[in-house]
Amino acid sequence: MKKDFGLYIHTPFCLQRCHYCDFATFTLEEASTNIDDYINYLCIEIKKGSEFIENKKLRSIYFGGGTPSLLELAHFEKIFKELSQNGFSRDPQTEVTLEINPATLDEVKIRALKQLGVNRYSVGAQTFNAKHLKNLNRKHSAKDTIDTLSLLSELDCNYSFDLLFALPNQSCEELKEDLTYLNKFNPSHISPYYLTLPTNHFLNINRPQEEDEIKMFGIIYDELLDKGYSQYEISNFSKPQKESKHNLIYWTDQDYWGVGLSSHSYLSRENNFGVRFSNPKTFQSYYDWVSSWQPKDSLINDRRVENFEILNQAQSLTDYCHTFLRMKQGIAFDQLVDKFGPQRAGQVWQIAESISQSGWVVLTPDRLFLSKKGQMLSNQVFLNFTFINKFIR
Ligand SMILES: C[S@@+](CC[C@H](N)C(=O)[O-])C[C@H]1O[C@@H](n2cnc3c(N)ncnc32)[C@H](O)[C@@H]1O
Ligand code: SF4
The missing domain is CATH 3.20.20.70 (Aldolase class I)
Structure with a gap:
């Protein structure tokens, strides 16, 4: 797509x-x-x-x-x-x-x-x-x-x-x-x-x-x-x-490129879950970086950019859940399956089920979104959908 x-x-x-x-x-x-x-x-x-x-x-x-x-x-x-x-x-x-x-x-x-x-x-x-x-x-x-x-x-x-x-x-x-x-x-x-x-x-x-x-x-x-x-x-x-x-x-997993001091970027690439990076945060380091950047350095492989990360599946799924859950429309099951496969999508639905007693989330067979209470406590809710240490690629 x-x-x-x-x-x-x-x-x-x-x-x-x-x-x-x-x-x-x-x-x-x-x-x-x-x-x-x-x-x-x-x-x-x-x-x-x-x-x-x-x-x-x-x-x-x-x-x-x-x-x-x-x-x-x-x-x-x-x-x-x-x-x-x-x-x-x-x-x-x-x-x-x-x-x-x-x-x-x-x-x-x-x-x-x-x-x-x-x-x-x-x-x-x-x-x-x-x-x-x-x-x-x-x-x-x-x-x-x-x-x-x-x-x-x-x-x-x-x-x-x-x-x-x-x-x-x-x-x-x-x-x-x-x-x-x-x-x-x-x-x-x-x-x-x-x-x-x-x-x-x-x-x-x-x-x-x-x-x-x-x-x-x-x-x-x-x-x-x-x-x-x-x-x-x-x-x-x-x-x-x-x-x-x-x-x-930002919230629907689309690409953005941030230019200028400290700006953040997320660019998807085929065969992986995309890259995230942010630009240097001081004028001197930003100017030095821009000046010395050679065309052979690719934006998607530039280790000198701060916080450069090639995302693995767990990081990507975490970002996906945290951003989509900010939206009223929440996460659509079929889109989650498209990107991460049925096993991971099932895992997300299981987690949602396990916290449904809290009243933080609303779960239907095809959609998952935050309740009003969940919106107020979103950072707490997001911890449940943070996968960095739960599985690796
Ligand atoms: C990056 S600021 C730039 C906007 C503009 N310079 C201004 O301050 O009017 C964008 C918005 O972020 C919000 N913001 C900035 N610091 C914040 C903070 N500590 N907590 C919550 N919102 C904040 C403000 O509402 C601000 O309008
Ligand atoms: S210092 Fe004030 S005016 Fe400048 S970006 Fe921050 S909030 Fe906006």
Whole structure:
């Protein structure tokens, strides 16, 4: 079966560092490089890597970050030109998403980006509450977010909204206020993210209790369903036909290539379960790697890329279960058999049966998916579908 293919392009620059953020990104002041140089190396990576990409018909391009809305038009033009010169093709159905922070785009730039083919925005708004924005070290105000959303609406843009919840000292009432603000707009897609932090992080002080967190998710869920959204993945809700094509690539075992600092890739190959790798995480190591990469080094056999793994069956089955189970549609038995054979598929169904008393999963003869309770405890559920040490190829 021919797979869909998505391209992720990382921008590791931000105006500030939010206290909770663990992504590979630097403020413009602390970065040991400038944006022009970074884009030059990114384009070299596209040119060299393109030799090893078999399917160059793009279903999705995702500019993620960091804050890609900080890039200038000339940077986008350069990247798109590099892609087309190296055989990557787009059509009107190709989803081209740009992650943006409030107050980083104006009307002129949005119109120009549209000309270049950007047809979707993902707005990192997080909350409208001034106290929480400050506590998280966000640079923008609620008014900035409102202005940005108003502009996107006026220009008839397709956009998604990132909402962060379970914040320190956040009450259910404050979360409801965020949803009330959000209701004044009409994003086609909303991603409510539970604030995730390492155990000893200072922002863990005064987080809502577990039962309140569950209540918060319930508030979001009920409100969004009431407003015509459907939940197609644990943290993603969309209006009909407005699911993110890029997200779907990640969760349905399709191929993606990540270019730029720290980006992750998964590429399938015949006769094996595909490869996974991630790019170097510092500017110097990324630049050195891009510069020294010889055409004879294949992307799928480049041991100098960090975390390069040729997946075995157990790893592949683990990834498959963890990603498909994030989706509302869950795992389809016949597709599981197609990829892993009846024995492994039977094993997955047996595990599901053995934990069915917990109420975490819903099991039918042809489908397996998480219950609402299972979604809240997904990491615990996924442990049952982690096969790394259970069998080897
Ligand atoms: C990679 S960030 C980039 C978006 C953009 N720079 C911004 O912050 O507005 C994408 C989204 O990840 C989510 N995110 C970042 N750190 C998170 C964390 N520690 N826990 C949960 N969600 C997080 C935020 O909602 C954010 O909008
Ligand atoms: S703006 Fe976004 S990517 Fe940048 S530090 Fe904040 S959360 Fe992270």
